[in-house]
Amino acid sequence: MFDLVTRYWWVLVVRGVLAFLLGLLALGWPGLTLEVFILWFGAFALVDGVFAIFNAIGARSENDDWWLVLLGGLASVLVGVVTFRAPGLALVALLLYVAAWALVKGVVEIVAAVRLRRVIEGEFWLALGGVASIAFAVLLMAYPLMGALTLLWVIGIYAMVFGVIMVMLGFRVRSLHAHPGPAARVLARP
Helix, strand or coil: CHHHHHHCHHHHHHHHHHHHHHHHHHHHCHHHHHHHHHHHHHHHHHHHHHHHHHHHHHCCCCCCCHHHHHHHHHHHHHHHHHHHHCHHHHHHHHHHHHHHHHHHHHHHHHHHHHHHCCCCCCHHHHHHHHHHHHHHHHHHHHCHHHHHHHHHHHHHHHHHHHHHHHHHHHHHHHHHHHCCCHHHHHHHCC
């Protein structure tokens, strides 16, 4: 495996450059990036749904639960169509989904902290994390557009950092391929 990774070191560099460019797009043109992301999601949901429907119909004779796959496929097609017809609605729905997750997570963390207070010390931090999750949920529900832009900024910064790391790793792996040392022999063992 070591030889394979070092031989194709340039793949890591290409991945890094593409991730860095994605980060630049997300930070430089957040509106465009958001629109493209929503449309890609809609396309994925539509295609995924169509394939699920074909799979369900083809499996009718072998699978008694084929109708569940059919329902999932129809739901996916519906989500894809709604996403293309009303991309703003899809974005708000996604953000509300994330907000609901954060709200439930926050409540669970606070309940867990209260229950753990007799068993461990420092449960305050878990409760504080729960409060932060609830605050995040409330802010996301109150200001969904700001939440979407913030999410894009986080994705953009992450993609740029990840891209730089992958490029650096790619060139490091390249040097290992050119001059394998004792570490390469250890890593090359099956």
